[in-house]
Amino acid sequence: MPEHSILQRAHFEQLLGALKTRGYRVIGPTVRDGAIVYDDLNSTDDLPVGWTDEQEGGTYRLKRRGDAALFGYVVGPHSWKRFLHPPAVRLWQANRTGKNIQIEEEKHAAPKMAFLGVRACELHAISIQDKVFLGGSFVDPLYKARREGAFLVAVNCGQAGNTCFCASMNAGPKADFGFDLALTEIIEGSEHYFLAEAGTPLGEEILQELEHRPAENIEVEKAGSIHEKTAQQMGRTVDTTGIKDLLYANMEHPRWDDVASRCLACSNCTMVCPTCFCTTVEDVTDLKGDHAERWQKWDSCFTADFSYIHGGSVRSSTKSRYRQWMTHKLASWIDQFGSSGCVGCGRCITWCPVAIDLTEEVRVIRATDIRTKSMAKETDDGNTGTNPR
Amino acid sequence: METLERILAEHPFSRDLQKPYAELLVGCAANVRFEAGEFLFREGDEANQFYLIRQGIVSVEIFAGPSGQTTITTMGEGEVLGWSWLFPPYRWKFDARAVELTRAIALDGKCLRAKCEADHDLGYELLKRFALMVEQRLDATRLQLLNVYESHA
Amino acid sequence: MNLMPENEVMPAAPHPMAPLPFRVQRVRRETRDTFTLELQSANGAGRPSFLAGQFNMVYVFGAGEVPMSITGDPADQDTIIHTTRSVGMVSQAICKLKSGDMVGLRGPFGTPWPVEEAAGKDVVVVAGGIGLAPLRPVVYQLLADRAKFGKVVLIYGTRTPADILYQKELAKWRSRLDFRVAVTVDRAPAAWRGSVGVVTTLIPKVSFDPQRTVAMVCGPEVMMRFVARELEARGVEKNRIYISMERNMKCAVGFCGHCQLGPQFICKDGAVFRYDRIRPLLGIREL
Incomplete structure (x- = not known):
């Protein structure tokens, strides 16, 4: 059985600090434009503290919670593909001198990114995109660089949304692989802490840098019952037999x-889907016609x-x-x-303007x-x- | 020298005809030969026979005014040319011209028409063969109209 | 000027979307709207080896990139040859290239024609229109190793005699006694002395043993559908018929998703498919 630790809410900021000290750009949930989106986090204050989301077919609303949970929502319109497989990427530039063309591959940034608050369904989505870009005879080196530089902090869902069906897709609600650290947020009266589990040596190393203590059995059981309750709450189901x-x-x-x-x-469903990977290429030139660029951009079927x-x-x-x-x-x-290419996150249902x-x-x-x-x-x-x- | 009987027995059109019908066909058959450029028949002429091509190429053409002759299809060894003899007013609707030296068996359609009327079993047998041929040629013509070399999806 | 933050690293492998420089040696007009392009590597690296049936992505500076089947001889070690029709914006730009111009090239990609599998069997190659281009490398290979195969037949259909590709070469092939070349057109002026009729009508007429034949078919989808049907009617097994599919392709390496046909990615699972495997998908409209 994996070791579990307890990380107090009061010490949560240390996690962001440890990641930043190691050179990570910390990205996580934050409230913007009436939704919980993924963006750079400066501190724990940027998290959607005390917010939750209400979702239904074609409907998404933020609401105040009765507590100060950091991760008391489900998922928003963004997914991590925005960072691992960005909406627009320049692949190369070319310059023309006379009859010669010089093609220069993009000197691509592979910033170390730490994703804070990755849901179980999203871990599955990332592993699905891994197969697309890394698992075939051709490898996307830009995706590979971003992926290898990413540190994943999973946060298990404490509740399921009305459009959620990860349980049907065997993609949640509990993170069972693919994370460096996995957290379960527990709030009981004045108690507010996280049950933490390391999934990689690096995750373990970072956990060791934070103030923590070994978890009691009862705390592990409490987290377990949260996972179970969430699994029971799924707003949608799919029978995937055959x-x-x-x-x-x-x-x-x-x-x-x-x-x-x-x-x-x-095409909303394809944009919000965490596994949809289709792109188009755009070849553009400057007005003089001596400089050209190729961009890869999200596309939709x-x-x-x-x-x-x-x-x-x-x-x-x-x-x-x-x-x-x-x-x-x-x-x-x-x-x-x-x-399957579906992880049951429900985004395509929530963000469909006509609630398909x-x-x-x-x-x-x-x-x-x-x-x-x-x-x-x-x-x-x-x-x-x-x-x- | 090959006998008409033998030639008919080997041609795909008449290959497996019952013996009495095959004999009957031999009675209406004649060996014919056309030099390159020679017409087998012309549009508007009376259609009194059809041809089992043994060798050569025949083009079926339509005279389309200023643009001249347009070839609709070409036919060669093993194929059958002409079915206008089967249907009133028994006149050819197109021209047929030998593109190169062509040898064929001409079958007297006028004579066969009468025999088919008298013996419907024979008529059914021959019509079945012609109907299949017409179907195949209609299919081919449809594809030709489609321009299958440039269309997509 | 260095805009890169310190923690950036260069990707280890070259990006499969980055083209290599090639120089146009020659552009030859084949027909009213098709052109043949001869390319040579411009960075001294030589040309990548390819198998008959594979394709490259050709980039024209300022215009964009399109997939083009390779139509040269796999045994020719330095030249890459493509034939293209001037239809889209990029193809039009390709047709306007002059000798000495530079293009970008990625490839080769895709599955090959089953030339190896055809050893010891009769080979029927059926092409429609510009579909002869991706099959020409097959013909080169069959003729180079002629004794390895049984009867070798090329059946080729085009709209008019003016649309026939590689006319000189066809004439040369036609003069060989060990290679049957049958050409047909849909429409012809009176001067045409060859066959008139759609390409399917030639299939029952040419001599080959359907029981021991491998057929390779390339042309628009509708043509291939009818040709395959006719080959089957003649007795060629579905699993001995191969066709080459076309769909929108942006990346050629399975990343962009555009070329999907059901579960197949045309760029990496094809473009050459065994007919029995792809046939169920051809029946579904707008797939």
């Missing part, structure tokens, strides 16, 4: 037309340009784009990378699976007289 085959077999399901009638193809080949877009309808997104996330991702809910879409498709439907029809035609009920 989901790949289910979606592959239902590519022509009428439900896609139904979603398409609601979907605005705004919901745009018409995304699938453009000479002659038109392969996916010209919204129906085909939503189907691409959802079947990629939940089905073809499994063939491509060996796991993929858990609901899966449920409807499962209930009206084309395969069972055609089987039922055969039975009807065959006049076997069996009553399905």
Whole structure:
């Protein structure tokens, strides 16, 4: 059983200090523009102290909590891909002199970043993006540098949101791998402390630099019951049994037309999704035409340009784009990378302007699976007289 | 020298005909030969026969005014040319011209028409073969219209 | 001036998105709108070796980057040859390149045609339009090692005689007794003495043993679909037919996500696919 320590809230600032002393840029949750976003933290005061978020399909609201919890919310519109796989990255620059072109690879910054408050679902999301950028025959060296320089402080969720379903995706709510340090925030009356667990030698080293004491069994149990309670609170669920085959077999399901009638193809879901990795490249030149740059920018499978080949877009309808997104996330991702592309964080539901809910879409498709439907029809035609009920 | 019987028995069109029908076909068949540039038939002419091509290339053309001849399709060894003899008003709708020296078996359609009327089994057998051919040629023409070499997705 | 903070490090490996410099040796016009480009390495590193069927990403300064299949001879050690149609903005810029101009090149990428697997078998190569370009390296290899294969057939269809690529080379190939070359066009002026009809109509007419044939097909998707169907009708097994797919490609290394077709990334799982593996996906519209 891993060693657990107790870190008092009063000493929490020491964690930020220890990270900064080691040269880390500390990034974590903070309140901005009516949401909890990830940004640079100067001190514990920048954390969303006493704030929580209320989420529903198409709805996100900040609310005051009755206590001074530092991590008493679920997840906001940002995810860590913003830092590991930034929205816009210059890949190289080129200069032209006469007939010669000199291409210079970007001297890329790989700042040491410490992420404070990484949720279990987000740890899973990071490991999923690792497979995309590091796990194949080609490696993205910029991602690799950022990833290797990152120190992850996980904070287990003390509550689940209405759009959460990480438990269904086996991606939470308790951080079980991939962290340097994992914390569970415990508030009881005037007591406010963190149960801490190191996941790496570096995490252990940093923990040792903080004022802490070994945890009592009862404290470990308390944290355990928080994790259990959170798992029970999931606002959404998905039955993932045979989901790949289910979606592959239902590519022509009428439900896609139904979603398409609601979907605005705004691409919000892909922007907030912590695993969506698609990018486009933009080649730009200055006005003189002697200097060119290539930028990699987040892209979305919901745009018409995304699938453009000479002659038109392969996916010209919204129906085909939503189907691409959802079947990629939940089905073809499994063939491509060996796991689901969904971690159940619920962001795509919360931030969809028309509250499209993929858990609901899966449920409807499962209930009206084309395969069972055609089987039922055969039975009807065959006049076997069996009553399905 | 090859007999007509043998040639018909080997041509894909008539390969597996029942013996009585094959014999009947031989009775309506004649060996023909066209030099390069020679017309097998021209648009508007009476359509009284069809051709089982044994060798060479025949182009089916339409005269399209100032742009001249436009070739719709070409046919070669093992193929069948002409079905206008089957349907009123029994006139050719296109030109057919030998692109190079062409050898074929000409079958008397006028004679076969009468025999098909008299023996519907024979008629069914021949129409089945022609219907398949028409279907294949219609499919090919559809693809030709599509411009499959430039279209996408 | 050093804007880099102290803790920055250079990535160890070169970024797979960074092109290498190549110099245009020659640009040849093939047809009204297609051009062939001969490139040589401009940094003394020589050209990377490639397999028939692979592609490069070609960058034109100021215009952008596009995937282009490699159409040269894999045995030619210094030249990289591409043929492209002047359609998009980048391809148009490529077609305007002059000898001595510099371009950026990344690659080669993608899966090869199954030339090795075809040893001892009949080989049927079916191309449509510019689809002959990625298949030309296959022809070079088949002819270079002709005794290794059974019958070798090239079936090639284009819109008009003016759209036929590599005409001189085709004439040379046609004169060989050990290589059957059948060309057909959709429309032809009276002077055309060859075949008229869509490419599928040639499949039943040429001689090969379908039971021991490997077929490699390249052209627009719709053409490949019908060609594969005709090959199957002739008796060629689905798992002996290979086709080359096209989708939007931005990175060619599996990062950008654009070229997905169901679970497949065309850039790294293809572009050459075994037909039986890709066929279920071709039936789904707008996939």
